[in-house]
Amino acid sequence: MDAFFASVELLRYPQLKGLPVVIGGGRRRVDELLRAGHAGRDSRFIPVADFPLLKDYVGRGVITTATYAARQFGVGSAMGLMKAARLCPQAIVLPVDFDEVRRYSRLFKSTISGIAPVVQDRGVDEVYIDFTEVPGGQREGGRVLARLIQKSIFEATGLTCSIGVAPNRLLAKMASEFNKPNGISVIYEHDLQSRIWPLACRKINGIGPKADEKLAQLGIRSIGALAAQPRALLLERFGKASGAWMHEVAWGRDDSPVVTSSEPVSMSRETTFERDLHAVRDRAQLGAIFTGLCEKLADDLKRKGYVAKTIGIKLRYDDFRIATRDQTMASYSADARTIRKIAGDNLKRIPLVKKLRLLGVRASALAPAGDAAEAEKFNNKAVEEEKMRASAAPEKIATGGLF
DNA sequence: TCTGGGGTCCTAGGACCC
DNA sequence: TCTGGGGTCCTAGGACCC
Numbered sequence A: 001m002d003a004f005f006a007s008v009e010l011l012r013y014p015q016l017k018g019l020p021v022v023i024g025g026g027r028r029r030v031d032e033l034l035r036a037g038h039a040g041r042d043s044r045f046i047p048v049a050d051f052p053l054l055k056d057y058v059g060r061g062v063i064t065t066a067t068y069a070a071r072q073f074g075v076g077s078a079m080g081l082m083k084a085a086r087l088c089p090q091a092i093v094l095p096v097d098f099d100e101v102r103r104y105s106r107l108f109k110s111t112i113s114g115i116a117p118v119v120q121d122r123g124v125d126e127v128y129i130d131f132t133e134v135p136g137g138q139r140e141g142g143r144v145l146a147r148l149i150q151k152s153i154f155e156a157t158g159l160t161c162s163i164g165v166a167p168n169r170l171l172a173k174m175a176s177e178f179n180k181p182n183g184i185s186v187i188y189e190h191d192l193q194s195r196i197w198p199l200a201c202r203k204i205n206g207i208g209p210k211a212d213e214k215l216a217q218l219g220i221r222s223i224g225a226l227a228a229q230p231r232a233l234l235l236e237r238f239g240k241a242s243g244a245w246m247h248e249v250a251w252g253r254d255d256s257p258v259v260t261s262s263e264p265v266s267m268s269r270e271t272t273f274e275r276d277l278h279a280v281r282d283r284a285q286l287g288a289i290f291t292g293l294c295e296k297l298a299d300d301l302k303r304k305g306y307v308a309k310t311i312g313i314k315l316r317y318d319d320f321r322i323a324t325r326d327q328t329m330a331s332y333s334a335d336a337r338t339i340r341k342i343a344g345d346n347l348k349r350i351p352l353v354k355k356l357r358l359l360g361v362r363a364s365a366l367a368p369a370g371d372a373a374e375a376e377k378f379n380n381k382a383v384e385e386e387k388m389r390a391s392a393a394p395e396k397i398a399t400g401g402l403f
Numbered sequence B, C: 001t002c003t004g005g006g007g008t009c010c011t012a013g014g015a016c017c018c
Helices: A002-011 A030-038 A052-059 A081-087 A097-114 A139-157 A169-175 A188-197 A209-217 A221-228 A232-240 A240-250 A283-304 A338-347 A369-392 A394-399
Strands: A020-023 A063-066 A090-095 A118-120 A128-129 A163-165 A185-186 A266-277 A306-317 A322-334 A357-367
Touching: A002 A063, A002 A097, A052 A081, A063 A081, A090 A266, A097 A118, A097 A128, A097 A139, A128 A169, A139 A185, A163 A169, A169 A266, A188 A221, A209 A232, A209 A283, A221 A240, A232 A240, A232 A306, A266 A283, A266 A306, A283 A306, A283 A338, A283 A357, A306 A338, A322 A357, A338 A357, A338 A369
Parallel strands: A020 A090, A163 A185
Antiparallel strands: A020 A063, A118 A128, A266 A357, A306 A322, A306 A357
């Protein structure tokens, strides 16, 4: 989806069309700003630089999405809002409306599923679609179906998207960037040299800043240059798995399937404080935040019908370093007090000398709530049986084992 | 002027088991 | 004086993605 979060807001406020708008986490909501002295104007649309309480409003937020008009000024995703305000003082900042975003997300995804059922979720604003078995999916190399999907999404939501069509997911993802916004691009296998190889390595989904830097140090800047490397060199520099993968993707090869459903691996809640907190001096405040996170996490688990066996915590110090601690419990749980207890134990295992910036709680080793109850019963039964065996034949335990 | 929140996957070492 | 070869599970950290 094109500039998804921002586009959703433009549906609501069409008068903002063409203006630089950025969506990001503001700490103060619009109604608070009204009270703060903007009653005479429509405070929703006051340029960011005009806020007397700019810092309070944007806080430590970052940009989730910027409209294309805002991108002209060099602002973009993941940039701090304070920095964005300097680069583009006339930008209008709106908070993220997650409910609305999720609503449109469901809407565009169900529109796609109605046309092409093999769809893989890739977050709120992105999917992979398998055209292979869709009637007409091969016409004009997939362009006809892509056009139909684009049109149907626009009719259902009023939102535009960009579609890349290719023989595999890797190339389709890159192709989707070629013609933004509201574009379609079709890539064939024989386009590899002319259209993929000139691109920067960073354009490969899976090569991030670290790998890119390492490649640059080896003088490898384009995908073509990467493809030209001896496989052995990549294996040596990036390890067996990553090296082999890099070689494959540079040659446009990817046989990963479009996966239509999957079980969640973890759920988490985390929050960055308005100011850095000290473990001792701000103990009470920290404790309340911590408990709140555990309660939210327990809620999430219950609402989605999962229980967890492992509870983890994460904290970020004022110097941005991260520490995590995990603990696996004897049984599954989605209970807020249990989570709080285990998370608290985890926290005690981390030295808290520096100030903290972020605190998070994570549940992993998940199981569907019903299954886990069954598994638990089974486990208890197994444990009981083991005890029975042990008491029935203690000498076997004593001599034990193979020898 | 700093730098969100929610995820997945991988690696590497250690405990423990057969 | 010298100590295998599997396997699984757990933990901590890190890269990467939307």
